[in-house]
Amino acid sequence: MRRVLDRPTASTISTTSPDAVPGRLAGVAAMAGSGLSNQTGAAIGALAFPVLGPLGVVAVRQYVAAVVLVAVGRPRPWAFTRRQWWPVLLLAAVFGTMNLTLYSAIDRIGLGLAVTLEFLGPLTVALAASRRRLDAGCAALAAAGVVVLMRPRPSTDYPGMALGLVAAGCWASYILLNGVVGRRIPGVQGPAVAASVxxxxxxxxxxxxxxxxxxxxxxxxxxVAAGVLSSAVPYLADLLTLRRVPAQTFGLFMSVNPVLAALVGRVVLGQSLGVPEWAGIGAVVVANAAALATRPRRDAAADHA
Incomplete structure (x- = not known):
């Protein structure tokens, strides 16, 4: 969140109040460009599956992400302590596994469904510590959407669905590990080293x-285009965005990525979805948006810490 080491997080970027920063429209444009670029990159990468397979495409994407993050973060890994190294290594493992399982899921079940399942990861993290009834309702709505997407049919690809759920678990782990890395290592040195590993x-x-x-x-x-569009462009766009809009708004906008993925999959890859699939995607998107939009103000403020 994937989204994605290829995405900066509020824990690694110093944000300021949006009222004090001009150019909020630029932030909105950057959010739109980031989401569209990310999904378009994944779709273009899928065009190479017949030759390279998901493994080959992900390998190239990892190379591109490492080059971008090292150039931006300029890490000094020789100065890392053991306490700093272990979450970085875990982050590296999660990063690779997340992208490989996501792209493998895209290969089997299509871009829209794979990205929708992956978005259960950040939703789970957002709801895990909550005790609000509204959040329980969001969880139930998302679960209903998943049931619709995974309902038994002759064409149901359960291994592909499982890969999407593994990608979701990796994204949840990525969010938590990135928080640890951000607290222990300044700037984006940690993610840069993790991407390199x-x-x-x-x-x-x-x-x-x-x-x-x-x-x-x-x-x-x-x-290479997949690496650039799904790693370099979103990363730089998100750097711009998180300095101009609140992290909560950023998260809300990210919630529409499954819809963008389904639309891009239809246009670029010719992957059409039926009404039940759109309903399932909509349920997950609404659950994400509702959970983020109604978060207590103190939690939103913590995103800027």
Whole structure:
């Protein structure tokens, strides 16, 4: 949140009151561009699946994410203590697993459904510590949406659905680990090192894919575009956004990503969805939005800490 090490978080960015910062329209435009770029990148990456497979595409995306984050964060890993290293290594493992399971799910069940299932991760984190009845209702609504999406049908791909749920668990873990890393390591040095470690672990996979199925120029360009559009552009756009709008507003806007994913999947990949699927996606989106929109003010303020 994925969204995604390829996304900055409020814990690693110093935000200020939106009333004191000009250019809020620029922040809104950046949010829109970030979401659209992220989903378009995933769709373009899916075009390379027949040649590179999800593993090859994710490997290239990890390389791009590492280059971007190292350039921005300029980390000094030699100065890290053991207490700083262990959450960074866990973050690296979660980062790679999250993207691999998400792209594998996209390959099996389509972009819209995969991204919708993945969004259960941040929703679970948002609701886990809450005791409000409204949040219990949000959880029930999201669960109903998942039941609709995973209802038994001859065409139901349960392994693909399971991969989407694993990606959701990874995103939830990513959010929690990023909070730990942000408290222990200044700036984005931690995510930058985690992205680099993840990219290194994918080097053998990238070599294996290239030797087994020699990539075409078009497939490589699609994979690189996926890395740029789903890693570099969203990261830089979110840096801009989180300095101009409250983190709560940012989270609300992110909630529409499953809808964007379904629309992009339809336009770019020709993946059409029926009324029940749209209803399930809508239920998860509404649950996310309601949970974030009604968070106590003190919780929203904590996002800026």
């Amino acid at each position: 993840s990219a290194l672990t994918f080097l053998p996979a990238g070599v294996w894919v290239a030797l087994r199925h020699p990539p075409t120029c078009g497939a490589v360009l699609c994979a």
